Amino acid sequence: MTPRANALLTDAGDLYYSYARPADDASPSLSGQNGLLGIITFQTGFVGEGDGAKPEGILQIPLSGQGDDLWEIWKTTQPVHAGTFGDISYRCSRDFLFGSIALDVTDPPAGNHGLIPPPLQNAANLAYQQIFCLLDRHGYPGLLRIWNFVPDINGVSHGLEHYRQFNIGRQDAFLAHSRLPSRQNIPAASALGSVDGPLVVYFLAARRNSVAVENPRQISAYHYPQEYGPSSPTFSRAGWVDLGQQKILFISGTASIIGHQTRHGGNVAAQTRESMANIAAVVAETNRVAAGSPYDLNDLSYKVYLRQFTDLPIVRAELDRLVTPKAPVFYLQADICRADLLVEIEATAG
Template identity: 35%
Template sequence: MEICELQRSETPMWVRRLMDRPDASRRWQVSGLRASSVERGAFSLTEIVLPNARAMSPDVFRGEVQRAYELALETLSACRASHAVRWWNFVPGINRDAGDGLDWYMVFNAGRHAAMQRRYGANEFGRQLATASGVGSHGDDFVVQVLGSTRPGQPLENPRQIPAYNYSESYGPLPPCFARATGLGHAEHDAMRGTLLIGGTASIVGEKTQHLGNIDGQMEETLRNMAHLLAAGCGAAAEDRVLRHIEEVRVYVVRQEDRAGIIDALAARMTGLKRMEVIHADLCRPCLLVEVEAVTGPGLLASMNQRGAAGQRLATA
């Protein structure tokens, strides 16, 4: 297994391999936003950078996040691979106090929610939202990246968790907008067909953080959540052995002293792992110590189209 330490906001290696030697690419700027888009086969990758976001007021940042998301969605819709299947967000100073009981992650969520509701409508979130990760950045820029596909993915929810878009106001006036995982079940996905993309997963049950201050407990709860997502996607029992289907993982570590133990725990339980990326980053809740995202090998969801009704039921639970 390869272990790679990353220092900046970049897409995972599996995405970079997927988009290697693109069919088309372009870069441009729009009213202070830096944008880029590449396309290759059944996929596209769009990135929007909002420079110097750390220096903005919360109100300005919220509006600029909405504008960045709207540009990302507009750019994506112009691609052949126009369906969002995976998002990454890097928020500078994600836990900073934004006043009125809010932090900067909540402000980010308000901007994202406004853009998503304008695009999809609040009643369509369960059918339209792709999975996502949202973590802190040590730099000054806000970065959003979205992987697009020629066909929509299948959003999946974890039966142990409340869908993020249904969170209570305890986690901000407007909730996060993402699915827990996205399945790629169409022939057009080629080498990625039957793959499950698991978004940022942490020690949360229902909507509440578990095992405060306990990295071992949070790691165990995170792995349990990942097992339930895998089980929901492939119709298996939510047992530890389903974790062997994960081939690529990215782990966000808050405390450097936890790094070695986290790596050991993932390697021991994910026996099919080929690559692990490790990033030191703050997370969306100050009480979280670790977050993991993952990709399974192809073919896991080969029969997902035949289970469409079950998958839809999970996505809207």
């Protein structure tokens, strides 16, 4: 997290992430901090009471609140300034932009008679269109990593599961901005369910694009067949970016899917092992396509999303067998995009 003393003369500024437990540290705040791009928390308990008051500028994701009390912090070595664009709040340096957007997804009071898209599909489309407009306008074409929080993700309205509605709106925005079919334009991503409230999306972008990495054990998500919904999900399995001295690997949310099919329905231990086997395959594929020193599972920081938080001891036991105790691993409760998935694991190496 502390900028390395020898980080001189990189052609891009460096990008740092850290995961902190608020109890360890004074609460961070975006006000007056040079180099801070974004801070995200997954807890629900601020609502302005005394010490619990939410520090300025922190993005709060509406999850159930079960799980690790965690600040996710993105920093760079160069000065940062803040701005807004449409519904997006962002902070950017010369080389990086961190942004977030929250859009309402409630039906209009008069009801929707099928003449306009369902609110969530519409919100997904608007969110991604605004993001692409901002990135094009300000010259950060490389969408490195994006996180999607879809309210009631497995719920059904307007005859379609919310995740599937989200996928239609998202893919339409990629098409409208000519970001398909080139796989170089498809970002690493996570998609989780939030308890309620708006669609929330946060993202990191850069002056240069990342190299998209796929998983040989899985069909690319953007080629999933129609049985998973009218439009495929638009994300890559990982993105690797070379910033000069520094390289970053963003591994997308990864689940127990082989080919396009869910494996080990109902068995959270087996789903965890399969998800980690998929991450290992993505790491091996990254080592094959990206120049630089090879990664292994012990180099990564992990965020693990559990559908049922009572599964924590089982999932932790599996992770503990596969990854060094030195690797940061954080656990959060969230619904997963397919109803039969019990766990999704994302990872980052910087």
